[in-house]
Structure formats: structure tokens, C-alpha cells
Amino acid sequence: MTTLVAPGTPAALAQLLCGARELGERVDPALLGALARDGSYAVQDATLARIGPVGGWKVGAGGPGQEPTCAPLPAAGLLPHGVALQGSGWRLRGIEVEVAFVLGASLPPRDKPYTHHDIEAALAHVVPAIEIVESRLEDWLGAGRDAQLADLLSHGALVMGRPRVFTRDWLHLGALEATLRFGRRTVAHTIGGHQSPDIGALLVWLANHCAARGVGLKAGQVVTTGTCTGLLLASAGSRVSGAIEGLGTVTVRF
Template sequence: MTEQEIAAAVALLVQARRSGKQIEALPVVPSSVAEAHAIQDHLAALLGETVGAFKANAPPGKEPTRGLIFARMIRPSPARIASSEVPHLGVEGEVAFRFTRALPARDTPYTRGEVSGAVVALPAVEVVSARFRNALTRPPLEQLADCIANGALVPGTAMQDWPNLDMARLRVSLLVNGKPVVEQQGGHPTGDPLGVAVALVNMMREAGGVRVGQMVTTGSWTGLRFLKS
């Protein structure tokens, strides 16, 4: 994408976020993860939004990706969110990590031990809602440019003793209106949510690092569930 094409994509996403009106597609689909990330970063700057968290993916053998979650859309549990803010009404049960110390930009990669020592773990619900009318039909890099369709994040209570948990085999329950929709053991896409956090930290090494208090949510254990208002 040229700088003009990136600017046009950003302008359309800004308009969609400010107006609440969904769009069909971007003028040009990004051709790389770097271009999609650049669109996100320009979007945050133009909107003047503070980045409070990230959603991250780190599929084995593939390039990791991240989506920005703006601070005003982080709603501590128990949360109430207007359907007008997140019209697609998707939810995913996840494990997130909150950074208890900064991991600033640097040349060398952060190790798993360094990241583990800088976070606490917490349960979270990611609310999924895109700026595209039919988000799931859009190409993956176009969804990535739209912050991977993040609508909001609802973090729960942090667990200081999380290193003692068998993270690959956590028991997961998702209830809707008091009725279980998912009840299972395990289910994370990679079985290693901390590994996704490590990938996020190293993605951010050349983009200012991560700050104290920021969070990263690390992938759905429940699949994407679309609810009603």
C-alpha cells in the first residue's frame, strides 16, 4: 500500500468509529501484517485514543499479529455495554495478562521468563464487533487493519499465583443468561497463552514497548459466540 492508500483506509475507519455506521470494505486490502498494523497505529493517533490493551495471535509457524484495544472500551467486570457500541455482539472467553512493570523498546528479544515476571493473569471476555458490516467475510489482513474486530474488553480479577495453574488445561465455562453455553477443559488455540503474551511484547519492541497497566488478551477458549441484546 502507498502512504495515500493507508491514509484513505485510516480515514474510512475513523469515520466508521465516529459515526457508528458500518462500512463494506477498505479502499485497498493491506498486503502485509506490517501494513495492517500501520493502519491501526495511524488510526489511534488520528482518533487521539489511548491504547489500554492488545489482542494478540501467535499461530505456530506463522507471523504473529496484534490488535489495539482502546482504553475507553475496557470495562471492568461486571460490565454493561450498550449494543450500539458493539453491534455485532460477539463474545469470547479468554485469558489476559496485565503488565505490572514496563517492558520498553529494546534491540534484543524479551525472554519468556522476563515476560512471566512482569505480568499477572486474569480471566476476560473479549467483545467482538467490527467496523465492517460483514466482518467475517473480509480478508484476514483487512480484519487485522480493523484491530481484529475488537469491540471491547471486560477483564476480571487478577490472579497473582497464576504460574501455579496448568494453563493448557484450565476449566472454562461460558454462561449466557445463567445457562452454560460452553463447559470444557482446555481449548486455547495454542495451549500456551503466555507464549502469545511473549509474542506481543516482542512485536512491540520496535513500537515503544508496553507500559505498566496495559493488558494483552491471548485468544479464545470458547469460540466466537454471537449473542442478542
């Protein structure tokens, strides 16, 4: 039985985006209207209510001192090292090498704000990751930030390498060395390439944002923290590998 939803509501917009996700199609951003930031987050919640559960979060900021944004990650899109991704859903194939973290303890909603100390105590592992950037929107780059935010910040999947035990030095990536290869060709090599390297500040913001949102971060969830190598587009048939100095490698095939 088809569930009827009121046009223009977060549930209706989520229905559009989920339909595009299932069929490998694209949505005209104009159909999302002029979403404000809170409206975009409401569309995210309605989307995960359809395709959940939540397996983790992505968080990032355009630079130090800028307000972060975030999106929940569907658990079904958390994938192992070496996975092959094929089909109509992988058309953009945007690639970002990232540092992700696994929570060992939950950070539920509470009145008292979370601090750096709380974050450090809650983190269990750090993981090399490749985020696959995919959009359900036509004119992806011109769609506008709030439309992209509603579309889970253009998240397609998160491919994860071998986890390592968390240590607090991973909360600042100012000197991090990262490499991205398409096949045998190095397409990006950066040192200190993260736009917002104070990862501790990003995670504190995320914990408090999720608490205010009424969901909280949960033990076992993965949090990925933004690209260290920029965004590059892979071709169909590519073998993509990312390496983070001191952490490890991760690969994905298309």
C-alpha cells in the same frame, strides 16, 4: 478544521474505520485495498493515534507454531465486570472468554530480544475477561485476514473481572476449564479449548513485536490472549457470564 489525508494511506484508512466506529456504521472492505501485514499494522497505529491512548493489547495465533497477530486496545474500551453495553455500536456482540494479564513493569524497545524470563518478571496480575468482538467492516467474515487485522482484529471492548496475583502456571492453558453462559443457559464448556495454549510463547512474541514496532509494552497495560470458548454471538438484552476455573467470573449485559 478538517485534516486532509492522502487517499489510500494508513491515515486515510484509519480515518474511514474511526468514522465507522463513531457512527456505528460499516466500511466496505474493498476500500481498504490489498493490505499486506505491515500495512495492516500501520493502519492500527494510525487508528490509535486518533482514538488512543493504548490501554493494552490482544494477541493470538491460529494454533501452535503459527505466526501470532496482535492489535492495540483503546484504553476507553477496557471495561469493568458487570458493565451494560447498549447502542448502535454493539450489533455483532461476539463473545469470547479469555485469560488476560496485567503488566507490572514496562518492556521498552531494546536491541536484545525479550525472553520467557523477562515476561514472567514483568507480569503482575491475571484476570478473567470477556472480549466483545465487533467489526467496522461489511461482510465481516469475508473481509480477509489483513482487513480484519487493520480493524484492530475486530476488537470492540474488553470486560475484566477481579485480578489475581500472577503465577507462572497461567502461561500454559492446555488444561484450562472455561464456561460461557447466556442468561442461565450454558452455551460453551471447554477443557483445553485454547487454540494456542502456550501463552508464554505468545507473550514473548508480542513483547518483541512491540519493541520492533517502536512502542513497547508498558506497565499497567492489559494483554488478552485469545478465546478459550470459541466465538458465540449474544442477543440484545442478554446477560453474558464467563467463568475460568481457578481464576473467577466476569459478566456483561447488552
